[in-house]
Amino acid sequence: MRTAYTSDQIRAAEAALMARLPEGTLMQRAAAGLAAVCARLLTDRCGRVYGSRVVVLAGSGDNGGDALYAGARLARRGAAVRAVLAGSRVHREGLAALVRAGGRADPYAADETRRILDRADLVVDGLVGIGGAGALREPYAELADMVNDAPGTIVAVDVPSGVDASTGRVAGAAVRAHVTVTFGAYKTGLLVDPGAEHAGAVEAVDIGLGPYLPDPDVAALTAADVVDLLPRPRAESDKYRRGVVGIAAGSERFTGAAVLAVGGALRGGVGMVRYAGPATPAAYVRSRWPEAVVTPLEHARDITRAGRVQAWVLGPGLGTDDTALELARSVLASDVPVLMDADALTLAAAHRRLLHRDAPVLITPHAGELARLLGVPRERIEAERLEYARAAAAELGVTVLLKGSTTLVAEQHRPVRINTTGTPWLAAAGTGDVLSGLAGALLAGGLSCYDAASCAAYLHGVAGRVAASGAPIAAGDVAEAIPAAVRSLVQQDGVPEPGTTGRPHQVGTPAKLKG
Numbered sequence: 001m002r003t004a005y006t007s008d009q010i011r012a013a014e015a016a017l018m019a020r021l022p023e024g025t026l027m028q029r030a031a032a033g034l035a036a037v038c039a040r041l042l043t044d045r046c047g048r049v050y051g052s053r054v055v056v057l058a059g060s061g062d063n064g065g066d067a068l069y070a071g072a073r074l075a076r077r078g079a080a081v082r083a084v085l086a087g088s089r090v091h092r093e094g095l096a097a098l099v100r101a102g103g104r105a106d107p108y109a110a111d112e113t114r115r116i117l118d119r120a121d122l123v124v125d126g127l128v129g130i131g132g133a134g135a136l137r138e139p140y141a142e143l144a145d146m147v148n149d150a151p152g153t154i155v156a157v158d159v160p161s162g163v164d165a166s167t168g169r170v171a172g173a174a175v176r177a178h179v180t181v182t183f184g185a186y187k188t189g190l191l192v193d194p195g196a197e198h199a200g201a202v203e204a205v206d207i208g209l210g211p212y213l214p215d216p217d218v219a220a221l222t223a224a225d226v227v228d229l230l231p232r233p234r235a236e237s238d239k240y241r242r243g244v245v246g247i248a249a250g251s252e253r254f255t256g257a258a259v260l261a262v263g264g265a266l267r268g269g270v271g272m273v274r275y276a277g278p279a280t281p282a283a284y285v286r287s288r289w290p291e292a293v294v295t296p297l298e299h300a301r302d303i304t305r306a307g308r309v310q311a312w313v314l315g316p317g318l319g320t321d322d323t324a325l326e327l328a329r330s331v332l333a334s335d336v337p338v339l340m341d342a343d344a345l346t347l348a349a350a351h352r353r354l355l356h357r358d359a360p361v362l363i364t365p366h367a368g369e370l371a372r373l374l375g376v377p378r379e380r381i382e383a384e385r386l387e388y389a390r391a392a393a394a395e396l397g398v399t400v401l402l403k404g405s406t407t408l409v410a411e412q413h414r415p416v417r418i419n420t421t422g423t424p425w426l427a428a429a430g431t432g433d434v435l436s437g438l439a440g441a442l443l444a445g446g447l448s449c450y451d452a453a454s455c456a457a458y459l460h461g462v463a464g465r466v467a468a469s470g471a472p473i474a475a476g477d478v479a480e481a482i483p484a485a486v487r488s489l490v491q492q493d494g495v496p497e498p499g500t501t502g503r504p505h506q507v508g509t510p511a512k513l514k515g
Ligand SMILES: NC(=O)C1=CN([C@@H]2O[C@H](COP(=O)(O)OP(=O)(O)OC[C@H]3O[C@@H](n4cnc5c(N)ncnc54)[C@H](O)[C@@H]3O)[C@@H](O)[C@H]2O)[C@@H](O)CC1
Pocket: 014, 015, 018, 026, 027, 028, 030, 059, 060, 061, 062, 063, 064, 066, 087, 127, 128, 129, 130, 131, 132, 133, 134, 135, 136, 137, 138, 140, 157, 158, 159, 183, 207
């Protein structure tokens, strides 16, 4: 499990550790780790550190101190290091170390700074770290834009300046790094978009914080975690014991959603998939998936004819008319876990009572669906995804899987689970239907809502990557790639770990080309 923490949690742990160490020890550990990563990146880019050009942007706090000390270490190895002192103050000892090592430092001056940034092989962003609050003030905001246009490799110190370390929120200008070197432990904002997208590849430097860290704020499953959690058939398994998932989806108008949700479920490791829905989507499901057991429904109350299931998926393509509402009520009246997606969420926004039941509920909204459920504008959800995923879990009393470029799984009293395995190629109609089928299958296989949602998000992301491999995909391709995704985890074969190489990223490419 990869764990991450808020700024306050990190500060408290640092204080406890610092009390046992001589002053300055932690900053030296941080700077040494930062300089080592920079040296490696310079060697990749220029062949060696000696003679390379490095620009250090130093703000007025300890983040600037880390950057200046790292700059000193690079200068001692022969790099030409120029520091831009951007704050009203500067970390004096760090500055003195840089100058002693042969580096040069000047106050920020727009034209000169732009000139040296244009020629830099590597830029170290030490403007603000976990002490940053709110939108970057000038001249930092202007500098962040300038850095993003610079051709060199951009390395953020601890967090990219302008990204809220505790939430991933970005209010205004922010540095877009190729690599973020973070100290002691991951910060939550490095895993949640838009912060995660600004961080690039994240490298953690151990400064000895481990024993002082509290329970994490958020967590991300690794490939090994998913392998451990996935239900696996044994010698005594049969199709019923492996779990049966029911799919209540599709309508006369929306037939594809039913086909795709069943497709995701069939690859999710259950023993059987039952489909129940109107005659037209039922016919499509039957012809596309002979493996599914199909019950065409004339009336919603006929849902019991579909047979016993261990979990239901409700909503993709269901429509929002009275027939759909009646079907939703019938499914929710059962005593098994229900995953609610798409139109079921639109219905729930109008009929909140649908969410009140004794058995578990997992909802899988995108930002627009959650906006309707909570009655807040979509843009606010997108800007504060972590806060709203948590708020929804608390307010609605359900498990929430909030879809997007990073997917969040929130449940009351548990750390939010973050998934970054996906790819922007997944932004295609119908991929969400595949996800709901897959997550429903894992629920039926016996996983809790929290585990089913986070494993499904992980696998769906990897399946998207496997299917796409850099080319456009259709939702059906994602369903078909699920077995290959599982296999790649089991073989530990090139599976990107969340928050490290989990997103398309190449050191040395201009930040604006990322993603
Ligand atoms: N505390 C520790 O033990 C360690 C801290 N380290 C470094 O120290 C950093 C935290 O240092 P600080 O607490 O000094 O804080 P920072 O250096 O992150 O930021 C605080 C400074 O930035 C300014 N600032 C804050 N928000 C701003 C905004 N929106 N626009 C412009 N300026 C803004 C503040 O006025 C203050 O001068 C960490 O991120 C890490 O890099 C590391 O050296 C490891 C050890």
